Amino acid sequence: MGWTSILAIYFLFWVMTAFVMLPFGVRTADEEGIEKVPGQAESAPVNFRPRKIAIGATLIAAVLTSAFVLNFEYGWVSVDMLDILPKPPESAAR
Template sequence: MNLAFAFAIYFIIWWLVLFAMLPIGVRTAEEAGEKPVPGAADSAPLLPRLLPKMLATTVIASAIFAFVYAIVVHHIITLDDIPFFPRYERMQ
């Protein structure tokens, strides 16, 4: 696995994990019992706590990437192991 491919895979995993982490622990102003800020959407989070979520995203994405990296580098799962992939003859 070359560096560009590894970076691209990590980047995709990081963003997917971030979008999964964003709604965790978020409360709106109404849920927190406070007055909504004028001009803000009613569904806007009161305290989004983005920095802790980004740090947790980095840790989780790194663990997932390490797992994917081990699978790719050590050939634990190959394309031939995936049953729904079509089988093609190799050309010489």
């Protein structure tokens, strides 16, 4: 696998992880007991920390990318192993 493919897979894992991490640990103004700014949405976060999300996504994406590349190289899990549906009988296939 080329380094550009690994970089693309890392980027995909990073974006996916960052979006999954976004709602964790976020609190609204009502939950914090802080007065809202006029026009502020009810669900607007008070304590949004993009640096914390970026660092967490970087670490998790590195682990997931490493596992993906190692599985690609060594073939620990293949598509055939994930096939959970029963195969049709030979007579039905004709």
